Amino acid sequence: MPHVEIDLSKIYYNAKILKEQLNKKGISIMGITKVVLGDPKIAKVIRDAGITYIGDSRIRNIKRLYNAKLGAKLVLIRNPSLSEIKQVVKYADISLNSELEILKNLSKEAIKLNKKHGVIIMVEMGDLREGFMPENLDLVIKRTLELEGIVLLGLGTNLKCFAGVIPDQKNMKRFSQIAASLQHKFGIRFEFVSGGNSANYKWVKNADDLGLVNNLRLGTALIIGAESIEDSPIHDLKQDTISLIAEIVQISKKPKNPTGKFSTNAFGEPSIFKNKKYRGKGVRSQALLDIGRQDIEEKGLVPIDNIDIMGASSDYLICDIKDNEYKIGEKVKFNMSYEALLRAMTSPFVEKRYVK
Structure with a gap:
């Protein structure tokens, strides 16, 4: 059976180093576990490294983390669904929000449960995914402050994930200005001005002025030691934290050219053999491994040994x-x-x- 080998000590190391680096810049971290399915063992080493806020995008994962009793604040980083409001208030300490109707329902449920639920209001800064438009924020903040059972903890934004907009000094400065304006207008102070995700790492490291930004939500940087603009390794961090191991189930000498007419593969993609680099005279040594697209994205695999990945079907x-x-x-x-x-x-x- 294929398996992943998770080196908890290396993830702990990454979390510790990132916390130390970003603390010097006045940036706190929410450790994001969605890429590892909210794995409690991984979340625990992140918490042990001193990161006290753990976030995930799925309420089922938040529930797993809640039941693990990590001693961390749990943050739902995806806009809550109406159908999940009860679970969100029960299991998550904080949620990221960009809909007033959702906020009103969170308030109703918090009142029922006699709880205080923290919210971070998401702001659209150009990537066109979640977030209130800046011109609507005065009304949003006013309405949020009026809601019983809801504690407004701050503002957040997200870049790079949809349109590919890169965090830079211009959009981050504008985000800080928005936060400053709202704080002044309503006489409040945001605990979190959360500037984004692992795509913000280079900006934070290189910028002399971070404005009011004081938090990042990091998953890629923590788990695989990379920033997420160019997916380049972060110096001083470990990248080989989690490896995939698959088993060889067939070895054979196969012709370098397929026999017969060919069109698309099982996924409607052009045959790789339309590319001349896969064709030629003679045979090649070819192996089938016991993993396929039902389990992985083969284009994201990097073999340790000197072999070439030709492609993948559902199962091989x-x-x-x-x-x-x-x-x-x-x-x-x-x-x-x-x-x-x-x-x-x-x-x-x-x-x-x-692996510990």
């Missing part, structure tokens, strides 16, 4: 193993991109194993 990863003298049953190890890791951690057919 097809590799050119070159001159490697593998045997049936041998394991092949891969590093993973964010997307590949997300798929592998979500798949019930990929076992999760831990």
